[in-house]
Amino acid sequence: MIAANIEKIRQQLPGHVKLIAVSKTKPIEMLQEAYAAGQRAFGENKVQEVVNKQPQMPLDTEWHLIGHLQTNKVKYIAPFVHLIHAVDSIKLLETINKEAVKNNRTINVLLQVYIAKEETKFGLSNEEVIELLNYASTQQLQNVNICGLMGMATNTDNTTQIENEFEGLHQFFNTLKQEMHQYPILKAESFKELSMGMSSDYELAIKHGSTMIRVGSSIFGGR
Numbered sequence: 698m699i700a701a702n703i704e705k706i707r708q709q710l711p712g713h714v715k716l717i718a719v720s721k722t723k724p725i726e727m728l729q730e731a732y733a734a735g736q737r738a739f740g741e742n743k744v745q746e747v748v749n750k751q752p753q754m755p756l757d758t759e760w761h762l763i764g765h766l767q768t769n770k771v772k773y774i775a776p777f778v779h780l781i782h783a784v785d786s787i788k789l790l791e792t793i794n795k796e797a798v799k800n801n802r803t804i805n806v807l808l809q810v811y812i813a814k815e816e817t818k819f820g821l822s823n824e825e826v827i828e829l830l831n832y833a834s835t836q837q838l839q840n841v842n843i844c845g846l847m848g849m850a851t852n853t854d855n856t857t858q859i860e861n862e863f864e865g866l867h868q869f870f871n872t873l874k875q876e877m878h879q880y881p882i883l884k885a886e887s888f889k890e891l892s893m894g895m896s897s898d899y900e901l902a903i904k905h906g907s908t909m910i911r912v913g914s915s916i917f918g919g920r
C-alpha cells in the first residue's frame with residue numbers, strides 16, 4: 698500500500714523534483730515500509746519525534762525538519778539533520794550555525810516564506826527575507842548552507858489562488874537567484890531548491906517550479 702502510493706507519486710514527478718515522505722505521527726513500521734520501497738527522504742515536524750525515530754532507521758535515511766523549529770531544540774537534531782525547511786528568523790539561523798560548528802558539519806537550510814492568506818502560518822515576508830540575507834551576509838555563518846526557499850499555500854479549494862501563491866514564491870526565488878551577487882551568504886551551487894507542494898497541491902507546485910514536494914497523507918494515509 699505505502700509502496701504503491703510512493704510509486705504512483707514518483708511516476709508523476711519530473712526528474713528534478715524530489716519527494717519528501719512526511720511521516721509525522723506515523724509509526725516506525727510505516728517508515729520502514731517506505732524505506733523498503735526505496736524512499737530515503739523523510740519529513741518530520743517535531744524534534745522529539747525525529748530524535749526518537751532516527752536511531753530506528755538505517756543510517757542513509759535523510760531527515761528533513763519541515764515544521765517550525767525553536768532555537769532551544771536545534772541542538773538535538775544538529776548531529777544528523779539533512780535539511781531544515783522552515784528557517785524564519787536570523788536568531789534561528791545563527792543558532793543552527795553555532796550547533797553545526799559544535800558538530801563539525803554544515804547544515805542545509807531553507808528560508809520559509811509566508812505566501813498564504815492565513816493567520817496561522819509561520820514564515821518571512823519577501824522584505825524580511827532580503828533583510829535576513831543582508832544581515833546574514835555580514836556575519837560569519839560558515840556552517841550553514843542556504844539551499845533555497847520553502848512555502849505553504851493557503852488551504853483552499855481555489856486552485857487559482859494556490860497557483861498565484863506558488864507562482865509568487867517562484868518569481869521571488871528567481872529574482873534572488875538573479876541578484877545573488879548582492880548576498881554573499883548565498884552560493885550559486887547551493888541556492889537551487891524550492892520546497893513547495895503537499896498532498897493536496899503538489900501538482901500545482903510542480904507546475905510553478907517546485908523542486909521538492911512534502912507529501913504525507915497521500916503516502917501514509919490521513920492523520
Ligand SMILES: *Cc1c(COP(=O)(O)O)cnc(C)c1O
Nearest residue numbers: 719742763895896911912913914
Ligand atoms: C504535514 C505537513 C506536510 C504534509 O502534508 P500532507 O497534506 O499530509 O501531504 C507538508 N509540509 C508541512 C510543513 C507539513 O507540516
